[in-house]
Amino acid sequence: MLTRKIEVLVGLFILSGLAAFLVLVFNVANVEVKANGSNYTLYAKFSNIGGLKVRSPVKVGGVVVGRVSEINLDPTELVPVVKLSMDKRFNQFPETSSLSILTSGLLGEQFLGLTPGFIDDDIAMLVDGDRIDDTHSALVLEELIGQFLYSASKD
């Protein structure tokens, strides 16, 4: 009942559907095939995270090395705690590294900038579960303007 033509065309249809799926996954969403457990987790506390969101990138000099995986409020200190999921390939950051919340462009998305610290004999590398202490909070435009006005009025 089925002709060869129908079978071939249906096969092609399914193949092109799958091809579209693969294009979307690998070319558009840029999913990287990684072995399981290739991430490690870091924590950082900020006084203000501004517009940082889950899935915001962590960048070192513009290279994405991880992403924000969770944002919580510390129940005792009442400051935001950010959980970072870092790529295992980039695991050579010293404990002295610092994190700042930066903005791409004037009105763009906010991301975390990681600045690697100095390396010394008694400085260990950051490993899974560590906390980065040296953090710089987001610049809030209103606060900046407030400060500017305050200092201007003193002159």
Added chain:
Amino acid sequence: MDHQVLAEPKPLVEIHNLGFSRGEHVIFDDISLSIPRGKVTAIMGPSGIGKTTLLKLMGGQLTPDIGHVLFDGVDVHKCRREELFTLRKRMSMLFQSGALFTDMNVFDNVAFALREHSGLPEEIIKRIVLMKLEAVGLRGTANMMPNELSGGMQRRAALARAIALEPEMVMYDEPFAGQDPISMGVLVKLIRELSAALQLTSVVISHDVQEVLSIADYVYVMADKRVIAQGTPAELKASDMAQLKQFIGGEPDGPVPFHFPAEDYQKELIG
């Protein structure tokens, strides 16, 4: 198939006190009839009387409000679905339009039920199908699509399909409607010959009086929601019942009035 036919002349189908209505509209009111085995039984009546509905009730596609339909002693409407399907393999229906599957050719149409139910190898199915097609004179159309056939040929192909599984009973729904005289003659001949050759019980539903009277062994005439007359063709022709005479003679006016009930003509015109 059934060797008791001669020993025990129990009818194949018995309908007892059947009542059926669609919404408010009563279609059948207390109908009883029986279909004897191996005979051609005709059910006649004017159009719109619900003759097709009667066939669907017999095939278990519709359920009556009251009454029973017994097929070989089994109540069609008390069966579970599987039992009903088993019964239906023993009966078959030739629809008014032929109802050939439009997306397959004539051969596949006839082979369809065989492939579904018989479990026979394809080679044997092929022989059976060609035999059935030969019986209706359409072996040459095996590779044609249904829409390439004329209306009469479609009905013959459908007949080949209906007898493919060698059923005990074939129900013909208006087999002669809208046929030219030649196709009509061919169908009359086929129904008569196939019924005799295959020991088929046939139920023919029609309003084509002459054709029906020529092939039927026993005739029921229906009008006004019930059976008004029954008998052999000869008995019916001899009857002097006014309603029957009008129907068989095809007279425009009589007990079934020419005029649809309306207000007084003169009153309505002049006001």
Added chain:
Amino acid sequence: MNLLDRVANLGRAAIELVTGFGSAGLMLWGAIARKPRAKGFPLFVKQLYVVGVQSMVLIFVSGLFIGMVLALQGYNILVGFGTEESLGPMVALSLLRELGPVVTALLFAGRAGSALTAEIGLMKSTEQLSSLEMMAIDPLRQIIAPRFWAGVVSLPLLALIFTAVGIYGGHIVGVEWKGIDSGSFWSILQASVEWRQDIVNCLIKSLVFAVVVTWIALYRGYQVIPNPEGISKATTQTVVQSSLAVLALDFLLTALMFGR
């Protein structure tokens, strides 16, 4: 009395609605809640051809044009803010999150859904369905089930093709015509599209639409009043009802997926 009539009309409409849902549900249940059988597979493949392959050209061309138009309009707006590099994410996200599943489902309702209704309606009015019944073959299984599964498989595939083609259409306009840098088009696009949030949700949406559109089309065909007028009415109803259902469900799904 007039008021009572209206209340009665409302009640009747409600009863008909519930009865409709019930019998549509029974039809679907009867068709798919069965053991699959080997004989059903060729029927399914044939319907994949009718429902899927025959819609492909339409989906391909529409996807290309919608992607291109989206890019052109988006470019004209974004260039005013000096952020024309964001064209990639704009095109990709609109297609993945909304236009891909929704427009594909609407086109599918018009192309395949109406054809399914008309085909089944014709089968019913030419007594082919009754004829199957009388041959002791369940028409739900023989006719409805393969078409349902073919619709459910085809529409998500078509939505993926539509979206992928649309993004390349956007690329053609943005990069080849308007001169956005190809590297930044893709990299910004890739940074903003996310596997779980966007692609999986696109698939979920199109799967839901596939079930709904195919179901409505089959039910309308199966319940058709068997005459030419009934078939044309049922075909129109399929397109209208499944389009409305798709748009309403889209809002619901979007609220669930992106509303937080």
